[in-house]
Amino acid sequence: MEATTFVLFGATGDLAKRKIYPALYNLYVDQKLPQSFSVIGLGRRELSDETFQANVEQSLRMFSRREAKDPVVLKNFVRAFRYSVLDVGRKEDYLKLLKLIEQQEAELRMEPNRLFYLSVGPEFFETIAANIQESGLGSANGWKRLVIEKPFGHDLQSARDLNRNLSKAFTEEEIFRIDHYLGKPMVQKLEVLQQSHPVLQALWGNHSMANVQITANEIVGVEERAGYYDHVGALRDMFQNHMLQLLMMLTIQLPNNSTSENVRFNKKQVMDSLEALNKEDVRSHVVRGQYGAGTIQGKSVVGYTSEPNIAANSQNDTFIAAKLQIANDAWRDVPFYIRTGKRMKDKSTRIVIEFKEPFVQAQSNDEDLTPNLIVFEINPNEGISLQFNTRDPQQQREFRPIHIDFHERGDNVPEAYENLIGDALHGDSTFFAHWDEVELSWQWVQPILDAYEENLVPLHRYEAGTYGPAESDELLAKDGFHWWFDDKPEQTIESIKGERYAYYTNR
Numbered sequence: 001m002e003a004t005t006f007v008l009f010g011a012t013g014d015l016a017k018r019k020i021y022p023a024l025y026n027l028y029v030d031q032k033l034p035q036s037f038s039v040i041g042l043g044r045r046e047l048s049d050e051t052f053q054a055n056v057e058q059s060l061r062m063f064s065r066r067e068a069k070d071p072v073v074l075k076n077f078v079r080a081f082r083y084s085v086l087d088v089g090r091k092e093d094y095l096k097l098l099k100l101i102e103q104q105e106a107e108l109r110m111e112p113n114r115l116f117y118l119s120v121g122p123e124f125f126e127t128i129a130a131n132i133q134e135s136g137l138g139s140a141n142g143w144k145r146l147v148i149e150k151p152f153g154h155d156l157q158s159a160r161d162l163n164r165n166l167s168k169a170f171t172e173e174e175i176f177r178i179d180h181y182l183g184k185p186m187v188q189k190l191e192v193l194q195q196s197h198p199v200l201q202a203l204w205g206n207h208s209m210a211n212v213q214i215t216a217n218e219i220v221g222v223e224e225r226a227g228y229y230d231h232v233g234a235l236r237d238m239f240q241n242h243m244l245q246l247l248m249m250l251t252i253q254l255p256n257n258s259t260s261e262n263v264r265f266n267k268k269q270v271m272d273s274l275e276a277l278n279k280e281d282v283r284s285h286v287v288r289g290q291y292g293a294g295t296i297q298g299k300s301v302v303g304y305t306s307e308p309n310i311a312a313n314s315q316n317d318t319f320i321a322a323k324l325q326i327a328n329d330a331w332r333d334v335p336f337y338i339r340t341g342k343r344m345k346d347k348s349t350r351i352v353i354e355f356k357e358p359f360v361q362a363q364s365n366d367e368d369l370t371p372n373l374i375v376f377e378i379n380p381n382e383g384i385s386l387q388f389n390t391r392d393p394q395q396q397r398e399f400r401p402i403h404i405d406f407h408e409r410g411d412n413v414p415e416a417y418e419n420l421i422g423d424a425l426h427g428d429s430t431f432f433a434h435w436d437e438v439e440l441s442w443q444w445v446q447p448i449l450d451a452y453e454e455n456l457v458p459l460h461r462y463e464a465g466t467y468g469p470a471e472s473d474e475l476l477a478k479d480g481f482h483w484w485f486d487d488k489p490e491q492t493i494e495s496i497k498g499e500r501y502a503y504y505t506n507r
């Protein structure tokens, strides 16, 4: 891998400590970092290199999935870390940074390849990009890349403005927009599975699927993020980015050995085919919710408007469920139900595909017959389960479900940030959010934002510790479906009556 200087804006922040340093450390231990690699951390706080290195070590002890105990390994790792004070608006700080980088590159005989990682608030993105450009930080003889955290805009117009301004300093190929759901191992497998698995290939699409359900339930509430979350809500925080990315990754149709370009092109096609909503249609396709007080896993929790720093009359959404349709040959007539919410009964991110009833089942008298399903478990556990009905060998006419589970052994799975940072270092943008799809996502979401703003969609209160408002169930019931694995929390795919086959892979 090419020599790289990793320039981290926001090096003293929460994301750096919890995700970025552990990811870099795990890549280092797995020998996936370039041979010549240096990190320059930036922030307003005055820190010596030694204190910065000690802070990095501390964050590894707290947050790395690998034990960070071996003092020799740790020392070798943090040796690559330097710190420089930089206030994003102070131009002289960028010149000082340029000097430090050039000095490091000369000392280590590194090519001037620079990756700028913006782990700072979105209000700084444009200023930093412009200052990188003006100071000459990005005009060396090597490559430059910009890794940018969410949120990418607040609505369609602000996203377009942000993109236009970033484009003055970086080309689209140089911009890596992080959506950490795209780094999750199971999400990355969706692409490969479709291309390489003949059974899945044969089943993929509207000829056999009855509906698709994409869920991201969270137990946590607003946490300490009131200032951010109360202006954003579930629609902007989760739906516009993570949930629509899951939809795209599931429904793209790729040629064998697809490239990053194929992925980008096909995701755009999916978004282009998504049936647009008018502001007036939103009410019949979208359920907006906000959590009230309740009990989760035996603990009482307060309602959203009683959370610290949330206004008592806040109308912010903490839950959304929506029905979407893709008007192309592969997916026409398959409803996609997507939901995400805070303070739900359990933490579960999963995709459930429910198949149409085959003829043989329609003839069966067994009322307990369960539909055939494929379940992609994304979080907290990862795995794929197939539930297929088969004849019971002892009771000739009866059907019963069998389950086939493929589970990854949990201890050695890379985290989303490891995958994504590794890809950015390689210059591979397959699992990043490209501008076309970001713009089309905002375009699709904009009528919902408008309808919320004009109060055209009721805000349903739901009790914390449930699966959201009853209206979310009605959204599916209207079409004759129900959310899988709700109501009967004990009814996971593992516990439904039937034989079960489990395969574990260590790939």
Ligand SMILES: NC(=O)C1=CN([C@@H]2O[C@H](COP(=O)(O)OP(=O)(O)OC[C@H]3O[C@@H](n4cnc5c(N)ncnc54)[C@H](OP(=O)(O)O)[C@@H]3O)[C@@H](O)[C@H]2O)C=CC1
Pocket: 009, 010, 011, 012, 013, 014, 015, 016, 042, 043, 044, 045, 086, 087, 088, 089, 118, 119, 120, 121, 122, 149, 150, 151
């Ligand atoms: N934390 C998380 O889990 C997630 C965060 N994100 C996104 O990542 C980004 C960073 O979040 P997070 O780490 O939580 O934020 P924090 O508030 O914890 O950290 C912000 C960082 O920005 C630096 N900073 C603030 N103002 C300036 C300034 N004027 N000049 C230079 N540096 C400045 C701070 O350093 P100092 O105070 O030393 O100046 C600090 O290092 C945000 O865009 C957030 O939305 C995205 C997903 C998850």
Ligand SMILES: O=C1O[C@H](COP(=O)(O)O)[C@@H](O)[C@H](O)[C@H]1O
Pocket: 216, 218, 220, 237, 238, 349, 379
């Ligand atoms: O981006 C975000 O994601 C988290 C949920 O991520 P997960 O990996 O735990 O599913 C969410 O809590 C947060 O509000 C949002 O900003």
